[in-house]
């Protein structure tokens with residue numbers, strides 16, 4: 050076969066002139082509550098001109114919209130700065146606190162300047178200071194909960210306070226937070242749309258607060274501020290604490306403290322230039338309301354008859370409410386605490402004011418989509434099951450018309466038993482049950498819980514005497530509101546479903562932190578899962594602010610020895626933190642991945658001392674760099690009877706992260722540090738050879754993941770040796786494969802790099818056949834069995850044994866159907882099959898390197914014959930399309946955004962089969978390109 054025709058077209062990108070757009074501050078659009086003194090400002094350009102590049106930019110920042118003009122901008126006029134970089138850190142006058150700041154940017158493409166971007170604004174929090182008002186609480190006379198086997202589910206509390214300004218207000222900015230989770234209301238209206246504020250930190254060390262503009266909600270005369278506060282992570286059930294007996298009295302609740310507390314500090318700015326601060330204090334009143342129970346894991350119990358219409362308005366009569374107290378007046382509560390390291394050691398669970406406050410730095414959890422129920426079925430008299438058609442995380446809006454006191458109980462599940470019952474065994478100790486007691490509104494009533502969420506596809510409801518209409522429940526999809534940024538479609542619908550399932554699983558687990566799962570009594574920020582998936586996450590959504598935030602929690606949880614924890618926030622940390630090889634590595638891998646995706650070095654510069662300390666700690670533990678695992682020996686977690694020793698995993702991961710450290714040190718100009726890591730790697734590679742590599746290329750310990758990790762983690766670098774290892778890995782898989790089994794045995798660590806290393810060692814067709822397989826174990830097997838999300842384990846459900854796993858004996862309790870680690874295959878789908886990857890951090894230079902399987906790569910189904918994919922990079926959308934045409938030629942199309950270049954790697958002749966011995970490299974400029982390679 051030879052190259053018959055080569056057509057390279059550059060065409061207009063969009064029918065628009067060169068514009069500057071999509072301004073972001075601290076990686077968010079128009080954020081509320083920025084406390085960085087020098088927040089990052091970024092933008093992108095769009096242009097109809099092929100090859101458009103930014104050659105210079107100018108930023109204006111002003112305290113008032115009218116001042117946002119050259120020569121007038123009172124905070125910053127950068128002047129024309131020659132640069133192709135589409136971001137910068139704010140470098141103007143000190144930013145005012147509690148104020149809107151306006152900005153606009155223009156850019157130059159050579160001599161031609163864009164128009165000014167549409168102006169953007171952001172609201173500052175307290176810059177360089179902290180909220181100073183007191184936390185208030187209710188007088189909590191309940192005894193400290195001590196019974197591990199009995200649920201304790203206190204009611205949520207309502208608070209209200211009032212102020213009557215004597216002068217005309219021009220601006221009212223609230224900084225609010227709670228030890229617990231809260232919802233803010235002003236003059237009868239809910240403020241903002243965030244759920245689970247102020248988020249989860251180690252409240253003993255640090256708390257986030259939210260900043261809101263109350264000005265439009267204020268009225269003349271008396272104004273009322275109210276809040277509803279529930280236990281949340283602070284005082285409610287957290288993770289698997291109850292299951293394993295962690296926490297005070299081993300109950301799994303009150304991990305940080307006994308009684309939730311509230312702080313609202315409102316800064317009033319008057320027309321005459323003066324200002325005043327109104328805070329929560331003892332003039333506030335408090336009571337209980339309809340949320341009879343409001344627990345994050347256990348669910349909500351809402352008695353609508355107890356609603357207090359207008360409770361946050363001035364007209365409301367609060368004479369029956371109690372007076373609030375200062376939170377410290379509830380006194381000290383020293384109680385025995387247990388965790389992984391200590392048993393019943395006394396600790397303080399009374400109020401302690403968090404020493405550090407920070408403005409919430411990311412998109413909050415919001416309802417981002419509504420899902421109508423697909424069907425309803427009665428499985429026994431009075432028990433109705435709604436199928437939402439999609440496994441997701443969030444809540445439902447319940448709509449009923451019933452007499453007062455009628456009770457509806459809602460239970461949630463991801464799967465059904467064969468007899469139609471909901472499968473709740475995998476929820477473990479999470480009760481995940483909501484109860485609604487109707488108030489009897491003649492026109493009907495609707496309800497959505499505020500302080501809980503569930504991971505589910507099915508809702509079981511009891512309480513209806515006749516068949517409830519389908520619109521009784523509406524699914525409310527909730528997650529940290531990170532904009533979606535990817536797309537992938539190809540000729541195989543099963544592969545497309547795998548991609549969608551991964552995105553849904555990411556959405557279900559992006560709830561304030563990267564959780565492992567949204568349904569059972571866990572929902573923790575497991576670091577192993579996060580490190581495996583971080584690069585995929587950054588392909589599927591704009592996760593920069595989300596990870597910037599979580600990396601703080603990760604660093605906050607570092608053990609005293611310097612190890613990153615196994616999950617962050619590390620809530621059971623009075624006695625130290627569990628950690629382990631490949632889990633702790635998130636501290637290096639996540640900053641590296643997000644730097645690559647965004648180009649922002651602050652993801653590692655902000656954490657460099659902790660990152661360096663972690664690397665030194667593991668080096669001190671294993672001075673000869675031979676591979677000595679530390680902490681928990683999870684190894685290649687959830688592999689299929691093909692374990693890899695944790696010490697081997699450590700050698701691989703230490704080497705992998707040493708390479709990342711070397712790269713990040715170089716990027717900061719730290720050449721001595723870079724040299725140190727290079728040297729460590731040389732030693733590790735040499736140790737790998739003597740300890741693990743046999744003369745014939747056999748890798749001891751011989752598991753599939755041992756080969757995968759050697760290839761992926763840089764232990765084996767010689768191309769000929771890599772080829773041998775890749776082929777041995779392929780042979781191991783083939784030897785195990787049969788009519789019913791793909792032959793894959795890899796677990797958490799081995800699966801993500803499995804297809805990449807196969808493809809990289811000339812085994813692309815095998816990799817593609819595994820991606821497309823419908824046999825067990827595989828992603829397609831899940832799809833074939835109805836999956837709408839990615840499962841925790843390959844054998845979460847098998848056709849032979851249902852939830853019993855491969856042998857029918859599996860304990861269904863650790864069996865999530867929404868776990869993203871195996872979804873990391875989507876990174877390979879985008880970077881390798883579609884071939885879109887950053888060649889330089891932040892995609893200023895793009896690597897377009899698609900891979901084309903042979904026509905007969907798989908015998909189970911038709912081989913992928915076309916792919917359309919895109920990623921919304923910081924510079925804009927990168928999209929590709931390739932197609933095997935009827936005559937056997939290849940059509941390849943790509944569009945890359947302004948201010949980037951791309952290196953396109955295509956085979957010189959027949960593309961089919963992944964042989965790239967003599968690739969042709971094309972340099973692409975911004976714009977659209979079309980190529981045809983003949984058969």
Ligand code: BGC
Pocket residue numbers: 565566571575576577578683686868
């Ligand atoms: C979690 C995992 C996690 C693991 C640690 C599990 O319970 O769900 O995803 O990484 O524990 O081994």
